[in-house]
Amino acid sequence: MAEDKEPEDAGEAEDQEPDESEDAGQTESVDLSRFYASAFKPFHGYVWNQNAWIGKMLAESAAVRMRPVLPRIVVDSPLIRMTAFTENLRRQMAGLTGFNDMVRKALEPLTATYRPPQWHSVFASLGDVINRLYPENLRDVRPDLDDLEELLVEEGIPLMWVPGPQTVRALLDAPDAAARRRIIGRRWKGIVNDCEAVLEEVTHPDVQNARGFARDVARALRAGHTSAAQALAANLLDSLLQRHFDQAARVRLTKNDFKTTGVKFKFEDYKFKVACTFAPVWYAHAKYFPKNGDPIPRTFGRHPSAHGVSRTQYSRINAVYALMLVTSVIKFFDTELP
Structure with a gap:
């Protein structure tokens, strides 16, 4: 398939041979009622x-x-x-x-x-x-809330735990969304390394199955199977939300009617880590209805990945976005699940 024609950059981490070991199987779900209650309090409660x-x-x-x-x-x-x-x-x-x-x-x-x-x-x-x-990759950079909101809500770029701090700094310094997309395209190998490094640190038993599939996404990307990587990542994202959120929470985090209502994801409705992790999830769930004649978006989306398979939607850059997204969500659950 046609890829975005952008120069490659090894990024921040060195290429490493993927670990082919099998991951633990799916475990029993835990009681998340207290987690739901905590996650949806305003994130201002932290400060x-x-x-x-x-x-x-x-x-x-x-x-x-x-x-x-x-x-x-x-x-x-x-x-x-x-x-x-x-x-x-x-x-x-x-x-902050x-x-x-x-x-x-x-x-x-x-x-x-x-x-x-x-x-x-x-x-x-x-x-x-x-x-x-702040997760480790943001502690030295310390972007302010306006910068975070622009990249997370307006452009759907995951920034929690991945990518590494040098790439985050480059993204913040870039003049516009197109330049940021080119940065991700150039640094895709390093970003994949960053995602693998974060996934290696995931220890919670309830996300080990998802961790294994995310590593499969990374391996597929390295091998050049970008379409397979994007499809798996998009479905893994959906599975994570289905498994770890009840329906009300899931709808609240993914209901993106911006095109029709102009209502955006509201940071103030959530705790800081919830807002920063799931704002790009909200972005990725922008409504897409082929029956209405909606054009297939070029940026990564969960719905067009499922219902608009095309050269427009499927690309290496979008597969990298999807890997960053599922890595962030998995690491969030790794740190927050009881």
Whole structure:
């Protein structure tokens, strides 16, 4: 079949011989009721409680420290600036990036004469929170929420756990979606290596079967069987959602009516890891109805992979997207399942 004519790049990882060992068989499903309840709480829950505590502490500290020297009515007082800072703090915490630098800069007028040692522990604890939220491939890059939303929701590029940090950085620095697609095309071998490395670390017994099939996708890609790789990955994605989510959760994560309603995946409806992992899943489930004359999309989609088999939909780049997607979802369940 015709492939995207793009130069190849070995990417971040060296090519390795695939492991041909058999994976464990399918295990009994576990009780996921508590997991469902947790997954669909707003992802702000990771940060808002701590954010509220910090905001309250900052406001009280400013009020106590500044009250003796502030006039009763001052337009540009440190306390007023602190109130504005607290609101800015909420946005920055949602972005989860540059927070420490922002806090230090905003507090410069206050901390010039007042440097309590407890600030150091506050900054350290915020760094720990960010590290717990970001998977390893994003910790050094630390993209902000706007960048994440553009790539995950607008373009359906998986970024959780894969690809590696250098490729993530290149994708964030690229000027547009077409350039990002070319990057994935050039670095496909390295991205396959990244996916295999993440799958190698998957240990939860309830995703071992899926892990084995994902590794089959990687092996098929390496061998040049791109159509087989994409078809298997698309069906594996569907199987993962069927196995690990009830119908209501599954519909909520995959109902993509953007073409008709203009409603996009809403980050604020989910916890951070859920939002970042499943936004590209939502993107991949864009409605496609051949009977309505819908054109076959060039970007990877679960429905056109099943109902629009063609040279337009099936390509090496789309197979790489699909492998990245199932790898992210498998690793999510590996880390989150009880």
